[in-house]
Amino acid sequence: MSFNLLNRLTLGANQSMLESFNAVGETRWLEEQLHPSENDPALEQRLSSAVFRINYGATSDYAAVNENRPLTLWQKPLKDLWSLTDYQIKLAHEERIRPLRELMAARLIRGVYSPWQLQELMVDFWLDHFNVHAGDVQVAVAMPSFEQGSIRQHGLGNFKNLLESVAQSTPMLIYLNNRSSRTGAPNENYARELFELHTMGKDNYLNNLYSKWKQVPGAQTGAPTGYIDQDVYEAARAFTGWMIEDARQMGSGVKLPNTGAFTYSESWHDPYQKRILAQDFDPFDAPMADGKRVLDMLSGHPGTAHHLSEKICRRFVSDTPPRSLVDSTTKVWLANIKHPRQIALVMQHIFKSNEFKQALADRRQRKLKRPFELAVSFIRQLDLPFSPSMGLVNEISSAGQRMYLWPTPDGHPDHSAYWLSTHTMRRRWNIPLGLIENWWATGFVGAEHLSAQFKQPLNETTLIAHHAQNMLGEGQTQETLSLMNKALQTPPKRLLGAGNDEWVQVKRQLAYIAMSPAYQYR
Amino acid sequence: MKRRELLKALTYSAMANAACLHHLSFGAQAKSTLVFVFLRGGADSLQMAAPVDDANYIAARPPELRILSSGSSPGLQLPIGFSSNQDCRLHPAAAPLLDLFQSKHAQILHACGLANATRSHFVAQEILESSLNDHNQIKAKTPGWLQPLIKPSANPNAKEVIANLGTSAGKIKSLEGLTFGMNVSGELRSNLVLPGDASAKLVLEALYQTDPADVHGNEALAMGKETLQQLSFVESKMPRVDGKLTAYTPAKGVQYNTENNDLLHALQTVAQLIRMDVGLKVACVDFGGWDTHENQSGRINQLIRQWSSNMRAFFDDMQAAGKPVTIAVVSEFGRRLRANASQGTDHGHAGAMWLLDTQARQRLPATVWPGLTTSALDQGLDLASTHNVKQVLAQVAQQALNG
Numbered sequence: 014m015s016f017n018l019l020n021r022l023t024l025g026a027n028q029s030m031l032e033s034f035n036a037v038g039e040t041r042w043l044e045e046q047l048h049p050s051e052n053d054p055a056l057e058q059r060l061s062s063a064v065f066r067i068n069y070g071a072t073s074d075y076a077a078v079n080e081n082r083p084l085t086l087w088q089k090p091l092k093d094l095w096s097l098t099d100y101q102i103k104l105a106h107e108e109r110i111r112p113l114r115e116l117m118a119a120r121l122i123r124g125v126y127s128p129w130q131l132q133e134l135m136v137d138f139w140l141d142h143f144n145v146h147a148g149d150v151q152v153a154v155a156m157p158s159f160e161q162g163s164i165r166q167h168g169l170g171n172f173k174n175l176l177e178s179v180a181q182s183t184p185m186l187i188y189l190n191n192r193s194s195r196t197g198a199p200n201e202n203y204a205r206e207l208f209e210l211h212t213m214g215k216d217n218y219l220n221n222l223y224s225k226w227k228q229v230p231g232a233q234t235g236a237p238t239g240y241i242d243q244d245v246y247e248a249a250r251a252f253t254g255w256m257i258e259d260a261r262q263m264g265s266g267v268k269l270p271n272t273g274a275f276t277y278s279e280s281w282h283d284p285y286q287k288r289i290l291a292q293d294f295d296p297f298d299a300p301m302a303d304g305k306r307v308l309d310m311l312s313g314h315p316g317t318a319h320h321l322s323e324k325i326c327r328r329f330v331s332d333t334p335p336r337s338l339v340d341s342t343t344k345v346w347l348a349n350i351k352h353p354r355q356i357a358l359v360m361q362h363i364f365k366s367n368e369f370k371q372a373l374a375d376r377r378q379r380k381l382k383r384p385f386e387l388a389v390s391f392i393r394q395l396d397l398p399f400s401p402s403m404g405l406v407n408e409i410s411s412a413g414q415r416m417y418l419w420p421t422p423d424g425h426p427d428h429s430a431y432w433l434s435t436h437t438m439r440r441r442w443n444i445p446l447g448l449i450e451n452w453w454a455t456g457f458v459g460a461e462h463l464s465a466q467f468k469q470p471l472n473e474t475t476l477i478a479h480h481a482q483n484m485l486g487e488g489q490t491q492e493t494l495s496l497m498n499k500a501l502q503t504p505p506k507r508l509l510g511a512g513n514d515e516w517v518q519v520k521r522q523l524a525y526i527a528m529s530p531a532y533q534y535r
Numbered sequence: 536m537k538r539r540e541l542l543k544a545l546t547y548s549a550m551a552n553a554a555c556l557h558h559l560s561f562g563a564q565a566k567s568t569l570v571f572v573f574l575r576g577g578a579d580s581l582q583m584a585a586p587v588d589d590a591n592y593i594a595a596r597p598p599e600l601r602i603l604s605s606g607s608s609p610g611l612q613l614p615i616g617f618s619s620n621q622d623c624r625l626h627p628a629a630a631p632l633l634d635l636f637q638s639k640h641a642q643i644l645h646a647c648g649l650a651n652a653t654r655s656h657f658v659a660q661e662i663l664e665s666s667l668n669d670h671n672q673i674k675a676k677t678p679g680w681l682q683p684l685i686k687p688s689a690n691p692n693a694k695e696v697i698a699n700l701g702t703s704a705g706k707i708k709s710l711e712g713l714t715f716g717m718n719v720s721g722e723l724r725s726n727l728v729l730p731g732d733a734s735a736k737l738v739l740e741a742l743y744q745t746d747p748a749d750v751h752g753n754e755a756l757a758m759g760k761e762t763l764q765q766l767s768f769v770e771s772k773m774p775r776v777d778g779k780l781t782a783y784t785p786a787k788g789v790q791y792n793t794e795n796n797d798l799l800h801a802l803q804t805v806a807q808l809i810r811m812d813v814g815l816k817v818a819c820v821d822f823g824g825w826d827t828h829e830n831q832s833g834r835i836n837q838l839i840r841q842w843s844s845n846m847r848a849f850f851d852d853m854q855a856a857g858k859p860v861t862i863a864v865v866s867e868f869g870r871r872l873r874a875n876a877s878q879g880t881d882h883g884h885a886g887a888m889w890l891l892d893t894q895a896r897q898r899l900p901a902t903v904w905p906g907l908t909t910s911a912l913d914q915g916l917d918l919a920s921t922h923n924v925k926q927v928l929a930q931v932a933q934q935a936l937n938g
Binding site: 501 | 575576651652653654655656657658670671675676701703704705706711716717718719720721726729730731734735737738739740741742743744749751752753754755756758759761762765766823824826828829873874875876877878879881882914
């Protein structure tokens with residue numbers, strides 16, 4: 014049971030995590046995971062000693078580069094990185110987007126080594142929820158500060174703070190175009206996705222039923238149950254003037270500075286009265302008051318509570334989470350609407366629920382591993398040596414998980430119907446074999462890595478059974494091993510020496526175990 | 536639009552449909568592979584094909600967001616307009632398609648959309664791609680719109696068939712519920728070989744041999760089994776030189792546009808499978824990037840160029856190979872008539888549907904153009920819908936698949 018639970022709440026239950034879990038017990042372990050510390054010397058050491066390859070060809074402006082480079086940019090503030098977006102300075106594209114590349118490397122390292130595994134899963138959740146496509150150079154440069162300052166800072170905290178932080182973040186203002194939205198004919202992109210994706214959700218979009226705000230149930234008493242396009246149009250007006258310092262010409266000879274930082278422009282804001290979710294907004298309110306009020310109304314709306322509760326339950330419990338759990342979670346969300354640890358309390362409620370325990374025991378409610386989780390769990394459970402590489406990032410992307418590069422604002426779908434196709438299945442099979450055979454320069458796996466805990470002479474059957482047990486847990490090891498052994502016609506109890514050929518075979522067998530149907534699930 | 540006018544328009548459209556069906560009943564109709572191209576993001580149909588002399592059109596948009604009738608880059612006049620007495624033109628970047636309109640291999644149905652008033656990408660895509668119409672009923676595994684139209688194969692050796700293809704990594708919702716399918720993203724020949732050696736293949740076959748009694752919670756097992764079967768079948772039929780799988784070779788003189796690798800590989804994978812006669816009935820091709828809220832002019836020019844030149848190349852390729860193909864192109868909605876201040880357009884309602892048929896069969900009803908006056912616009916803002924895109928699509932698919 015603790016194996017199943019840890020596989021849901023971490024990126025792969027390994028021996029050390031199981032031991033610490035068993036030592037402190039479920040309640041305290043969960044409590045600790047929901048209070049991640051900033052101070053992790055061991056993880057810091059991994060990050061500060063890590064390298065990530067950079068490789069590009071020469072042009073007339075710069076020489077070729079192909080080297081392992083430490084991660085030096087990803088923790089710098091945006092103002093120190095923004096000059097990478099300046100095309101007056103001649104730079105290779107890979108140098109411009111290096112902050113994003115380092116962030117990818119750091120995500121992998123944290124996934125493998127961070128003791129705060131639940132936090133890493135929530136970072137993945139929120140990066141999908143507030144998805145931004147980092148294909149644009151300005152977004153790529155601003156992505157580290159977005160992840161650190163918005164997603165990690167508030168990911169277990171209060172949702173309203175998270176929402177406000179994202180609304181003022183450079184990547185979101187660029188990606189959903191609010192930086193160019195101005196009075197007269199505002200750009201509706203951000204406002205629409207704010208309602209539909211970030212807060213109330215498409216289930217509360219009632220445009221097909223009502224075309225006037227007064228008709229929406231609850232509107233007459235100032236508490237509409239859903240929203241329609243009229244709310245989106247008015248909210249777009251409320252956010253006019255929320256932009257970034259991107260050297261833009263503002264008219265009348267005024268030009269914005271070029272720092273990438275958030276700014277508010279009075280002259281681009283539409284100051285007149287508005288009506289959003291049946292509430293009147295006075296004309297000429299204080300700077301940013303209109304937008305902040307919209308975020309306040311949306312973050313406190315019961316529809317948002319339900320949408321977010323259902324989404325978190327779907328991520329951790331089941332593709333089709335039980336309604337009773339979604340309802341009770343919604344209540345906890347609303348009861349803690351101003352709590353500084355609102356999201357952590359919601360998660361605690363979910364993990365302590367009977368529905369969660371039942372889901373862990375029910376094969377039908379298994380959650381598929383995302384390709385990132387598949388790779389990281391394999392590394393963690395075999396304790397493989399690991400160095401991050403673009404080759405691995407690309408393979409994870411080919412298997413369907415495009416880290417920081419999902420194109421549309423909805424983020425990756427959270428349902429097996431998306432994650433399983435003939436294409437992604439084949440790519441999933443590549444991942445363990447490629448890792449253990451070092452196809453992508455993630456590290457050579459030697460005999461010493463796989464046999465550290467064993468006494469000589471080494472027996473192949475025992476060694477593989479031991480690792481299989483660590484990967485698959487009690488229930489599914491036997492079946493997987495016997496199917497594999499039958500196909501390979503493996504002689505039993507072969508002794509392993511130092512010969513390289515034998516270890517090639519051992520390594521492959523460990524990869525095959527991770528290519529099994531059972532290992533595709535958390 | 537006033538109700539009376541709408542009724543008049545619908546009556547006209549029914550007559551046009553009847554005429555079209557009458558026409559179709561003559562002559563043998565071969566089955567063709569249906570290629571369903573989805574322009575994701577809400578393509579601005581009003582900058583792809585428009586009545587360029589319409590005063591409301593001119594008033595609502597700056598010149599960069601319009602098709603123009605003159606100047607350095609004028610629109611291309613359609614041989615038959617979709618709005619009578621107006622100058623109907625295509626975006627100049629759609630030039631590769633123009634003579635297909637003249638030879639009647641290409642058709643456009645403008646002002647078609649969903650019956651639902653949604654302006655959400657995700658709701659509109661779900662409704663369009665689902666077999667159901669009520670959005671509240673649609674779940675992740677609800678069968679796609681193509682599922683009810685495709686009869687189960689009568690082939691006794693049905694395992695050796697790739698009946699449907701999605702050219703993206705993840706499943707395409709339109710194909711949900713169909714069997715004998717396959718997904719390929721990227722170049723076909725690099726996405727067939729299994730990892731590892733012959734032993735790895737033996738182990739995979741052993742691990743994925745069982746038929747799951749209960750599919751819930753065993754989706755990976757079922758998909759793994761299907762993957763092994765489909766990959767090995769396609770690999771066995773692939774052209775080789777010196778034992779190695781070869782890159783796709785289009786028919787002589789056919790040039791695909793290489794600016795967008797995803798689209799290029801997607802269409803060449805479809806072309807390759809059609810030419811290999813693997814039993815392909817329907818292929819879904821996604822082409823994203825049409826959500827042009829900002830700086831639309833340059834972006835849409837590039838998108839239309841990549842789209843039209845690749846559609847044309849694929850069409851010519853299939854015609855040269857003598858393979859009957861029907862290509863239907865849709866987007867989840869059209870965009871707002873009036874431009875925003877970011878040099879872009881926001882989400883609208885009706886859009887356009889496009890059809891290319893290698894045998895010049897007239898599959899689309901005639902457009903009923905609702906006009907662009909404020910009273911004619913949907914909710915006073917957007918191009919109104921005079922044809923239900925789902926109904927037209929179903930009819931097109933029915934005719935293509937069943938002959």
